[in-house]
Amino acid sequence: MLRKLFKFHGGVKPQTNKERSTTAPIAPVPLPDRLVIPLHQSVGGHPRPLVQPGDRVFKGQRIGAADGNLSSAVHASTSGIVRDVLPAVMPHTSGLTTLSVVIEPDGEDRWGELERINVRAATPDELRDYLRDAGVVGLGGAVFPSHLKLKPGKEGRLDTLVINGAECEPFITCDDMLMRERAADMLKGISAMRHMLQAREVLIGIEDNKPEALAAVQAAITASGEQGIEALSIPTRYPAGGAKQLIRVLTGIEVPHGRRSTDFGVQCFNVGTAYSIHDALEHGRPLLSRVVTVAGNVDTPRNYDVLIGTPMDHVVRLAGAHPDTDRYIMGGPMMGVRMPAFDVPVVKATNCILVGSPALFPPPPPEMPCIRCGECAKACPADLAPFEMYWFSRAKNFGKTQEYHLFDCIECGCCSFVCPSHIPLVDYFRFSKSEIWAREREKEAADTARERFEFKNLRQEREKQEKAEKLAAKAAATREKVAGEAAPPGATPTAAKPTGGDAKRALIEAAMEKARQQKAQIAPKNTDASTPGVQAEMAAIDARRAALEQPTEPPPPAGQA
């Protein structure tokens, strides 16, 4: 059956460089001397460490517990001894550190008791919690916790489950090889997801430069006999593997920035994630390893099944890096990030270790001025006008960059790739985004500080008042006592009562006043950015409310409000 495919705007066709790493099967990696497993490996909260230095851990033991629901657990990839729990350099350009568990393998690679789940009997919520604790995250590179995406939209069912086997970045072939070798298991994972999402149909998108993978998946579908699931060959054009672009190609739906795809009846998962979900649900194995492509400046580019936490250079050594190697890039040449060191660990997000050299990735020619040729706009898969955003970024006119939809930019690199003036456009957009975020944070911090200051003033005022009132009450009581002792017994009630009543009334009034002040001042005023008209309206409403809260005064006539 021929299905109608859709096109996304723009895109580029860089040299794919995928042939050499697909000639040999996925290879295992010998255990390294030590594993450094960062606890924070997914979008969301930082997992708490569950182990201490000196602890013995078994393979698959949870060593980091998910912090809240937007988080994902982390596990020991092999058995051994925890040597340290310390901040270690993470695989990120910044070279920043993150809390990591250092494990010295005992060489036995011994599994412990695994938590199993009965997929048929478990409720969807139980399955989701199970996957969170199994550390299953999106393996396409975004590492978003998968359990959070396995919720159907508002209607309780999904129209289309999109499975991403496009793998559009040059050099990377881990999904290709996974589909070729593990299609049947991957398909079982897809079936489980389909069940959880109540998806009507499943579309697996594979770029047409991977005919072997497509054939393997199609054969697996036929063998499974499952209906409503289709593997489709899509044109090879970067970034066809971007989730939004793939959804567009397969379904024609464009999911706008900031909206959930489930609102449009679609959800998208990577093929590697599907395989991991199967592994977790069927065998009870948490996510401990992933397929990683080692390519670029090496003798034999190849795919490896790598334990999470393995130092990158340990894997690269197997492929034989050339002596002029000057960097590792995690990911592909279009969106990958340069590693701060060679021995940073492989993490769940590591789909590829691209070994670089000055010859393979030469520095760009000198930057020229923009000539507004519009090549970047033609190449932009988000239909943006990068050269306009570039002008505004240069001028630090961040408001304008947002008007031109800066935050719809997916940083795919197409604009920089085609620019005849060799302008690092994506860098300008990253800069603008981080500046805008920094300013928002600053503003938030300033707001918090102001609120705190006002509250402190209020508290000090209140404490002063309370002290004064207490003193007054005490003085009055003393006076009463003195008067009571001095006056004849018959006069006491009439003389003392008014005094006591006055003090009480004063206290009550002070408390009411305090409450009024608090109400007026603590309420956050996020209205600075409103138009004058809106502010006037709000002022009027405030006045009305104040009037209602002071029943002693007559309410103002409606005309005044």
Added chain:
Amino acid sequence: MINSPYIRKPASVQSVMLQVLLALVPGIVAYVWFFGAGILVQLAIASAAALAGEAAMLAIRGKPKALFLTDLSAIVTAWLIALTFPPIAPWWLTVTGTLLAVVIVKQLYGGLGQNPFNPAMAAFCLMIVAYPALMSQWPAAGQLDFKTQLDLIFGGARQVDAITGATPLDALRTALRSAASPESELHGLRASQLMDGPAFGALGGTGGEWVALGYLLGGLWLIQRRIITWHIPAAFCGALFVTAGLLWGLRPEGFASPLFHLASGGAMLGAFFILTDPVSGATTARGKLLFAAGAAVLTYVIRVFGAYPDGIAFATLLMNILVPIIDMKTQAPVFGHKKD
């Protein structure tokens, strides 16, 4: 620190400009064939002046000379000036025009990529206002041999009025105006009859129509090479055809045919090489259509009702002024925000 992407398409400003220059070659060959080799001298004079002006300004502005002199953008400006100025313009006219374009219109505004106006067209407008007579004398095809052309360019005897005439566009307009007055011997003649002379070819002017065909071929190649998009040429030619066709359809005796307008003067050069200058032109798809259509209508109005031999230059500058607002108002909806 170099960030992603680490690979780039082999593209450069230089290669873009080089392809534009190559695309001008067919038109230049036709020009030489019909009007003599004088144009080659003009191209050389303009190129030398442009490079000299650019080099001086880059030195003053403290910009890297090697990088910017080899980007070929100044040569493109120079060639457009040579091809739009009369081929027998005195050398100093070409030099002054080119220096104005490169020094004032381009470099003083910030150099490559920063000029709001098309430098070549700004130079044309300045020179035609300053030297209307010299800018309006065009030899007919095959009229002057190379030696005479050289004499005229380098300040030999300038009996220009005796040996040169106006462009076919100019000639037709003058003739039509005479035809409208009862005293004239041309009174009552139709446009088609007035175009019966040796100056007029099958569509446009003799020779000139072949040059236009050369530009058309080069322009189509630029579209095929994805250096320019179809929007501006299509909208310009379409709008010029429709505007000219309307008036011609209403009163064929008083107006030239739309094909004459397309084949004459700088229409093809304007459509494919001048209005398509990305720096000073509109950049969005809808913006390009508006920009080029506006330029076409203005060109027609200036040609037919104005006093200058052609309207492309003024039309281009006028539309250049509108580019920022056209671009701002014609931004296409982005991914996920389209109304299907």
